[in-house]
Amino acid sequence: MAEQLTPEPLTPEAFAPFGSVIEADPAAMRLINGGNTERYHALAEAEAYGEGARTILNIFRGSPRTFPYAVTMMERHPLGSQSFSPLSGGDWLVLVAPDEAGRPGRPRVFRARGDQGVNYRANVWHHPLMTVGKTTDFLVVDRAGEGSNLEEFFYDMPFLIAEP
Ligand SMILES: NC(=O)N[C@@H](O)C(=O)O
Numbered sequence: 001m002a003e004q005l006t007p008e009p010l011t012p013e014a015f016a017p018f019g020s021v022i023e024a025d026p027a028a029m030r031l032i033n034g035g036n037t038e039r040y041h042a043l044a045e046a047e048a049y050g051e052g053a054r055t056i057l058n059i060f061r062g063s064p065r066t067f068p069y070a071v072t073m074m075e076r077h078p079l080g081s082q083s084f085s086p087l088s089g090g091d092w093l094v095l096v097a098p099d100e101a102g103r104p105g106r107p108r109v110f111r112a113r114g115d116q117g118v119n120y121r122a123n124v125w126h127h128p129l130m131t132v133g134k135t136t137d138f139l140v141v142d143r144a145g146e147g148s149n150l151e152e153f154f155y156d157m158p159f160l161i162a163e164p
């Protein structure tokens with residue numbers, strides 16, 4: 001019987017071991033443009049390592065996952081961070097796992113709101129994009145350059161997310 005995973009709310013504190021939450025945090029706000037604009041400053045930092053490394057901006061158009069969903073694998077990017085910020089609203093799921101001697105441990109599932117993004121620090125185990133309910137566009141900031149920036153791990157036994 002696959003072990004069940006239960007989504008928990010995404011908060012900066014809970015997500016801290018894995019990276020940053022990208023949201024309009026009042027503590028990060030400063031007024032700019034003569035008071036016309038609220039700047040939520042330095043919510044996360046992009047990392048790009050290795051030969052020819054550069055930070056790029058992409059759009060990922062994620063189709064909704066179906067549930068119950070079996071989590072069979074996790075991945076990580078050793079040479080750079082990767083951020084996801086929804087462009088068209090809607091809740092979505094963020095799956096991460098601690099590193100345990102070079103393999104991912106038990107995944108944690110966070111339910112993110114449509115006004116929340118995340119930045120996975122380099123080499124943090126996560127599941128590929130998990131969109132919920134409708135096809136959603138995400139702004140993705142990650143690393144391009146030489147070398148392999150994708151490591152995948154497949155669990156012996158899947159974990160199950162009954163519903164998002
Ligand atoms: N492969 C790719 O660019 N996407 C994954 O890294 C992901 O985290 O969705």
Ligand code: NI
Nearest residue numbers: 075077082128
């Ligand atoms: Ni990724």
